[in-house]
Amino acid sequence: MSTWKTPQRIWLTGATSGIGEALARKLIAQGHHVVLSARNAEALDTLCQNQPNAHPLPLDISDRQAVLNAGTIIHERLGALDLALFNAGTCEYLDAQQFDMALVERVFAPNLFGTLYGIEAALPLLRAARQEGLPARLAATSSASAYVPLPRAEAYGASKAAVSYFLESLRLDLDQEGIDISLIHPGFVKTPLTEHNDFPMPMQVTAEQAADTIIEGLVKGRLDIHFPRRFTYWVKLLGILPPALRRQIGLRMTRAQRSRHEHLGIAKGIPAHCHCRQRH
Numbered sequence: 481m482s483t484w485k486t487p488q489r490i491w492l493t494g495a496t497s498g499i500g501e502a503l504a505r506k507l508i509a510q511g512h513h514v515v516l517s518a519r520n521a522e523a524l525d526t527l528c529q530n531q532p533n534a535h536p537l538p539l540d541i542s543d544r545q546a547v548l549n550a551g552t553i554i555h556e557r558l559g560a561l562d563l564a565l566f567n568a569g570t571c572e573y574l575d576a577q578q579f580d581m582a583l584v585e586r587v588f589a590p591n592l593f594g595t596l597y598g599i600e601a602a603l604p605l606l607r608a609a610r611q612e613g614l615p616a617r618l619a620a621t622s623s624a625s626a627y628v629p630l631p632r633a634e635a636y637g638a639s640k641a642a643v644s645y646f647l648e649s650l651r652l653d654l655d656q657e658g659i660d661i662s663l664i665h666p667g668f669v670k671t672p673l674t675e676h677n678d679f680p681m682p683m684q685v686t687a688e689q690a691a692d693t694i695i696e697g698l699v700k701g702r703l704d705i706h707f708p709r710r711f712t713y714w715v716k717l718l719g720i721l722p723p724a725l726r727r728q729i730g731l732r733m734t735r736a737q738r739s740r741h742e743h744l745g746i747a748k749g750i751p752a753h754c755h756c757r758q759r760h
């Protein structure tokens with residue numbers, strides 16, 4: 481398994497479940513100094529139990545002040561950060577017939593704004609690492625859905641596309657400070673987030689496989705960590721097709737979903753193929 485040559489000071493969000501939990505376990509086992517965040521304080525305590533190099537720091541990533549306070553606590557504890565990895569996120573799918581702005585805001589709050597609050601809090605700590613003459617890296621978990629608009633993914637896909645755009649843009653402006661940025665674009669990963677999806681999830685990988693690929697990509701300094709590649713290359717290709725062709729393929733997916741729902745006897749208008757984890 482890949483790792484860095486020296487112990488890293490890492491802040492990881494979304495550490496209590498799925499991809500983040502698998503990352504947390506591996507980073508702790510590799511001996512890095514890891515600050516772990518999510519809302520579930522009990523789960524964080526369990527992860528950090530008897531692990532002197534792991535520190536629980538519970539927070540709601542969509543609470544800007546809480547995230548800024550976390551930055552101060554990390555500064556007191558570690559002095560600087562070599563890596564800030566913003567992985568916390570949620571997913572709900574939209575039913576366009578019942579356009580639900582509350583749902584959109586619930587998805588954007590952690591996925592986009594939470595990630596940006598994290599960056600705001602982490603930047604001074606990454607700069608502190610640069611002042612020590614060390615490399616510093618920001619990373620965020622976007623999604624392969626950012627590559628191409630998919631049916632019902634208006635809120636989720638747009639929140640992730642915004643993360644990808646924001647960080648790619650930021651990468652250009654932080655280059656002069658020597659702070660690099662890695663974007664993570666997973667395909668389907670078997671986690672609590674996807675366990676209720678009622679549509680096909682081709683080439684799904686485990687959270688452990690995802691974590692190994694992410695750590696390897698971060699160690700190698702990859703700008704775009706996307707996996708599984710046999711899936712993400714197809715999605716990228718779909719993303720560069722002419723809009724008329726993309727619409728045709730998207731509509732075919734929409735029809736397939738509708739007929740699956742009709743077959744299952746799901747009433748029209750009820751967002752039943754909601755799928756990803758609902759709000760806590």
Ligand SMILES: NC(=O)c1ccc[n+]([C@@H]2O[C@H](COP(=O)([O-])OP(=O)(O)OC[C@H]3O[C@@H](n4cnc5c(N)ncnc54)[C@H](OP(=O)(O)O)[C@@H]3O)[C@@H](O)[C@H]2O)c1
Pocket residue numbers: 493494495496497498499500501517518519520521523539540541542567568569570571590594621622623624665666667668669670671672673674757760
């Ligand atoms: N699974 C996939 O197929 C897939 C594909 C592409 C991208 N992704 C992205 O990968 C990331 C991890 O997803 P996952 O599949 O591992 O999901 P997951 O098992 O549901 O884990 C999500 C993590 O985010 C934390 N979280 C959610 N809302 C939060 C909030 N407001 N404040 C702080 N922490 C919060 C959760 O912890 P608490 O509940 O304790 O707060 C949990 O630790 C997400 O950003 C997701 O969008 C997943």
